[in-house]
Amino acid sequence: MELFERIRRDRRVDPSVSQRELMKRHGVSRRTVVQALSSALPPPRKPVNGRPRVLAPVEEFIDEMLRSDVTAPKKQRHTIERICQRLAREYDFREASYSAIRDYVARRRPEVTAEVRSGQGVVEGMVPQQHLPGEEAEVDFHDVTVELAGKKVVCYQFTFRLSYSGKAIHRVFASCGQEAFIEGHIEAFAVLGGIPTRHVRYDNLSPAVTKVLLGRSRKETQRWLAFRSHMGFDAFYCQPGSGGAHEKGGVEHEGGRFRRNYLVPPPVVETLAELNKRLARIDATEDIRHVHGRLETIGERFAQEEELLRLVPDEEFEPGTVKTPKVRRDCRIVVMQCYYSVPARFIGRKVRVSLRANELLVFDGRKVIARHQRLARRYDFSDHLDHYLEILAAKPGALAGSTALAQARESGAFTEAHDAFWDAAREARGDAEGTRALIEVLLLHRLMPAEAVVAGLRATLRAGSSTPELVAIEARKAIEAGTVAADAPPPISLPEPVLVEDDPDEDEADDGHRAEVISLHARRLLSAGGHPAPQISVYDQLLSKKKGHSA
Structure with a gap:
């Protein structure tokens, strides 16, 4: 031209x-x-007559095999190798190569399938849908890589998306198991302030479905069924395979879009809780975004359906899997082939465990006695140094090589100030007594914030001392001076201790004289009310022989 x-x-x-x-x-x-x-238009080119097709003599036979595959069982359809064998044996045809037959089948199979289904009155395609406000939502998981505590691990992004407004909630969990599946729903319902009134669309995830039945029927897991019944919503399960992805295309696209825009490069965090707080802030900013083809923003459309959502039940649903392991002699319990420490006083007893998506909680009755991040690899362990202090007081030599101490150092809970105090105490008192002095300091973490204890350690070292009592006094001074927050959560102590308020009369009795320093050992001998220890002289009467009575 x-x-x-x-x-x-x-x-x-x-x-x-x-x-x-x-x-x-x-x-x-x-x-x-x-x-x-x-003429301004070039004349049309003459068709080029190519070489005769090598498969021309048997194309009809191959097409017939492909037609039979349309209604054949999925795992009993013709492979390329099987087509080659039948052509050679039944039609005595060996002129075509394997690659030629493969290319022909790849081109003709979808065409033949469409022809057969068209003859049956069925045509594959998609029908655009209209979603009403507050009625429908979609859920899916997407793989994401996270640099967690210095290690790259594969985690799972849970995405819950309202079909009408496009408002989505994203959270990252260590697994895509049932605990994460349920916990993601609880978090999404809490953020949205309600539940879709019609149904939520899913593919056939194993946390929800144990068996795919005929049509849309599914056999659901008991715990998932109980959760749906508690929350009051219905589930719509898409077709198995890639075809079902089109039935919830909104969440399929949303999960990939969010991952590309906010999780590239892989985020660097210490905990998944830190990452999920970041994702919650991002979700809030997404309200000003426009979904392709819509004039209104996501936030404007969500405002229309927010009041139409069904209210979330007041009664909470436990998202974790409940187990009752027995505490072993090493202060550990075994959950899903992973090891978690609990306080030493529970050795030999059974405790109740709630295994959640990203953490594990250990209960004694209704009281949380231990909290761990959930471990993903088999035979991995999580030990808290505070859980072993009572044992270490009797076996101080076991502290130096303990796994709990190594993990405390790695997490930063056991600081350089602790090490310096330990060295000074061992030099002044010997290894055993010096270690016991350190344990006295570690016990302070149950009563005071970590920052206050560290401040007390540094002040004691500057004074050239290695006395636990002085550490306690200096830590209390740091709290009273306001240099550290008195309500800071202790990193080693779990659960948080109940603090007994000081007697106000003691402060009013200050007459200018310095108060007497009471050692930690002496304080333990006093009762909670400050009363003196009971006298046992009255029991001596039982040893004396009364008159008129024989011995």
Whole structure:
């Protein structure tokens, strides 16, 4: 087309130019020049007759095999190898190569399938849908890589998306098990302030479905069924396989879009709780975004359906899997082939465990006695140094090589100040007594914030002392001076201790004299009310022989 335009332009600019000159200028034949001058449109090209197709004699036979595959069981359909074998044995055809048959089948199989289903009145395709406010939502998981505490691990992004407004909630969990599945729903319902009134769309996730039955029927897991019944919503399960992805295309696209925009490069965090707080802030900013093809923002459309959602029940649903392991002699329990420490006083007893998506809680009755991040690898362990202090007081030599101390150092709970105090105490008192002095300091974490204890350690070291009592006094001074927050959560102590308020009369009795320093050992001998220890002299009467009575 461009060549013809240049030839015609040259003749239009200079009508006297000859055909021979036009041939020389454009390097074409006389025939091409004549065609260009006679018409602006090039003549159509003649079809090229290629080589005869090698599969032409057996194409109909191959098509017949593909037609039978449309209604055949999924795992009993023709492979390329099987087609080659049948062509050789039944039709004595061996001229075509494996790759030629493979390419032909790849092109013809979808065409044959469409032809068969069209003859049956069924055509594969998609029908655009209209979603009413507050009625429907979609859920899915997506793999994400996170640099968690210095290690790259594969986690799972839970996405809950309202179909009408497009408002989505995203959370990242260590697993895609039932605990994460239920916990993601609880978090989404809490943020949205309600539950869709019609149904929520799912593919056939194992946390919800144990068996795919005929049509849309599914056999659901008991715990998932109980959760749906508690919350009061219905589930819509999509078709198995890739075809079902189109039935919840909104959440499929949303999960990938969010991962590309906010999780690239892989986020670097210490805990998944820190990451989920970041994702919650991002979800809030997404309200000003426009979904493609809509004039209203996500936040404006969500405002229309927010009041139409069903209220969330007041009664909470326990998202974790409940187990009752027995505490072993090493202060550990075994949950899902992973090891978690609990306080030493529970050795030999059974405790109740709530295994959640990202954490594990250990209960004694209704009281939380231990809290751990959930472990993902088999045979991994999580030990808290505070759980072993009572044992270490009797076996101080076991502290140096303990796994609990190594993990406390790695997490930063056992600081350089602790190490310096330990060295000073061992040098002054010997290894055993020096370690016991350190344990006295570690016990302070149950009563005071970590920052206050560290401040007390540094002040004691500056004074050239290694006395636990002085650490307690200096830590209390740091709290009273306001240099550390008195209500800061202790990192080692779990659960949080109940603090007994000081007697106000003690402060009013200050008459200018310095108060007597009471050692930690002496304080333990006093009762909670400050009363003196009971006298046992009255029991001596039982040993004396009364008159008139025989011994």
